Amino acid sequence: MSLIKWTPIRDLIDIQEEMNKLFNERLDNLSVTKNLKANMWEPLVDIIENDENYIIKAEVPDVEKKDIVINVENNLLSIKGEKKIEKQEKKENYHRAERYYGVFERAFTLPSTVDQENIKASLEKGVLTLIIPKKEELKPKKIDIDIK
Numbered sequence: 001m002s003l004i005k006w007t008p009i010r011d012l013i014d015i016q017e018e019m020n021k022l023f024n025e026r027l028d029n030l031s032v033t034k035n036l037k038a039n040m041w042e043p044l045v046d047i048i049e050n051d052e053n054y055i056i057k058a059e060v061p062d063v064e065k066k067d068i069v070i071n072v073e074n075n076l077l078s079i080k081g082e083k084k085i086e087k088q089e090k091k092e093n094y095h096r097a098e099r100y101y102g103v104f105e106r107a108f109t110l111p112s113t114v115d116q117e118n119i120k121a122s123l124e125k126g127v128l129t130l131i132i133p134k135k136e137e138l139k140p141k142k143i144d145i146d147i148k
Contacts, residue, residue: 041100043079043128047108051140054114054132058106061126062086068128072116078107079128 048055058079068081082103115133122129
C-alpha cells in the first residue's frame with residue numbers, strides 16, 4: 001500500500017468549486033433572477049473627444065425616438081428609455097430569446113468645460129449620437145508668431 005500526501009488546500013478548493021456550481025445553477029433557475037435579468041440592460045456606449053466636442057454613441061437597437069429621454073442637470077447627462085417587446089399576432093415558439101427588453105438608463109458626469117445649452121442628439125440605425133460641444137474659451141487656439 002502506497003502513501004498519498006494529503007493536501008487540505010486542494011480539498012478546500014474542490015469544495016468551493018462545487019459550492020459555486022451549486023449556487024450558480026440555483027440562481028439561474030430562479031424565476032426572480034430571470035425576471036431581473038430580462039428587465040435590466042444598459043446600452044453600450046462609446047465616448048469620443050476631439051478638439052471641438054465630446055461625442056457619445058449609444059447602441060439602442062429597436063428603440064424609437066419617442067421612447068428616449070435625455071436630460072442634463074447639475075453636470076449630469078442622463079439617457080433613459082425603453083425597448084418594448086414586439087407584439088405579434090401569431091404565436092411563435094421561441095427556441096431561444098436573448099435580446100434585452102425593458103427600461104434602461106445611463107448617466108454620465110459632464111466636465112464643466114462643456115456647453116450644456118447646445119447639446120445635439122440624433123438617432124440613426126439604432127445608434128443614438130450625442131454631440132456635446134466644448135465651451136469656446138476652452139477650445140485650442142493657434143497663435144501665429146510674428147517674425148520681425
